[in-house]
Amino acid sequence: xxxxxQNSGPLSVPEGAIxxxxxxxxxxxxxxxxxxxxxxxxxxxxxxxxYSNGDKEDGRFTAQLNKASQYxxxxxxxxxxxxxxxxxxxxxxxxxxLNFGKGTSLLxxx
Amino acid sequence: EAxxxxxxxxxxxxxxxxxxxxxDPISGHATLYWYRQILGQGPELLVQFQDESVVDDSQxxxxxxxxxxxxxxDSTLKIQPAELGDSAMYLCASSSGLGFSYEQYFGPGTRxxxx
Numbered sequence: 197x198x199x200x201x202q203n204s205g206p207l208s209v210p211e212g213a214i215x216x217x218x219x220x221x222x223x224x225x226x227x228x229x230x231x232x233x234x235x236x237x238x239x240x241x242x243x244x245x246x247y248s249n250g251d252k253e254d255g256r257f258t259a260q261l262n263k264a265s266q267y268x269x270x271x272x273x274x275x276x277x278x279x280x281x282x283x284x285x286x287x288x289x290x291x292x293x294l295n296f297g298k299g300t301s302l303l304x305x306x
Numbered sequence: 307e308a309x310x311x312x313x314x315x316x317x318x319x320x321x322x323x324x325x326x327x328x329x330d331p332i333s334g335h336a337t338l339y340w341y342r343q344i345l346g347q348g349p350e351l352l353v354q355f356q357d358e359s360v361v362d363d364s365q366x367x368x369x370x371x372x373x374x375x376x377x378x379x380d381s382t383l384k385i386q387p388a389e390l391g392d393s394a395m396y397l398c399a400s401s402s403g404l405g406f407s408y409e410q411y412f413g414p415g416t417r418x419x420x421x
Contacts, residue, residue: 200348228408239397239415240349284348288408293339293362296348 200287202297210305215272217300219285222266226295228288229261231270234299235281244270275304308332310413312398318419324386327416330379331400337361339410340373340383341397349397355381356403388420 199222209215217231228247232240246252246259246268258271268287272279282301286294311330319325331338336357341349352371354361357378366373370389375381385392395417399410 230409232412237417239395239412242409242411245409286348293341293351293354294349294410296350298346298348 200285200295200297202283202285202300204298205301206303207300208303208305209275211275211277213275213304215275215279215302215304217270217272217283217285217302219268219270219297220266221268221285221287221295223287223289223295224263224266225289226287229259229268230286230288230294231257231259231268232284232286232296233279233281234284240284272302275302277304277306280304310398310400310411312413312416314416315414316417316419318421319388321390321420322387324384325388325418326385327383327396327398327418329381329383329398329413331381331398332402332411335400335402335411336378337401337403337408338375338381339399339401340381341399341412343395343397343415345394352383352396385418388418390420393418393420 201220231244234240244259246261252259256273260269282299284299285297338355340352343349352366353363353373355375373383395415397415398413401410
């Protein structure tokens with residue numbers, strides 16, 4: 197069973213702090229990695245994709261990938277209460293469906 | 307902005323009844339996915355289409371679930387008969403599948419409650 201593991205949380209951070217979300221995966225053949233944000237009762241929204249080792253920045257979000265360690269992370273800088281949601285890590289192997297973790301619940305407190 | 311459309315948004319049905327969900331992917335997206343998400347879990351694939359062909363339906367409970375994408379555009383997912391354990395969010399996603407990017411975009415989902 198190819199798995200994606202995330203800490204379910206909740207991860208609580210104060211407003212303005214950096215939130216760090218982590219994900220590990222078991223399939224070494226995985227090639228594409230995604231972070232989705234999901235508000236309660238809503239569908240997942242794609243916020244970051246990363247395909248190569250290293251960092252990728254987009255606004256307040258930075259995705260980090262280390263294929264040797266089979267590790268993906270998402271950093272959210274200057275966290276806002278509106279960032280409070282569940283963050284899903286998803287891993288894909290060349291055209292196949294996404295394999296999702298169970299998600300990490302993030303709570304940003306004012 | 308292009309979006310994946312789904313209907314209905316909410317469905318309440320009694321067990322043993324039939325239900326159907328519809329999805330219209332982003333225009334030009336050849337790959338369409340149906341996922342099921344149980345509360346507190348990540349989405350899990352039910353079926354993947356490439357144009358009108360099924361690529362993967364290994365996790366689709368074929369005794370009660372069926373899916374089609376006859377003209378390679380919109381798609382229908384059917385459950386007959388519905389069971390209590392089918393209560394979940396049913397999500398449709400699409401991707402262009404072009405080049406190296408397989409970014410998938412989700413529709414709003416259909417929340418199914420089976421009573």
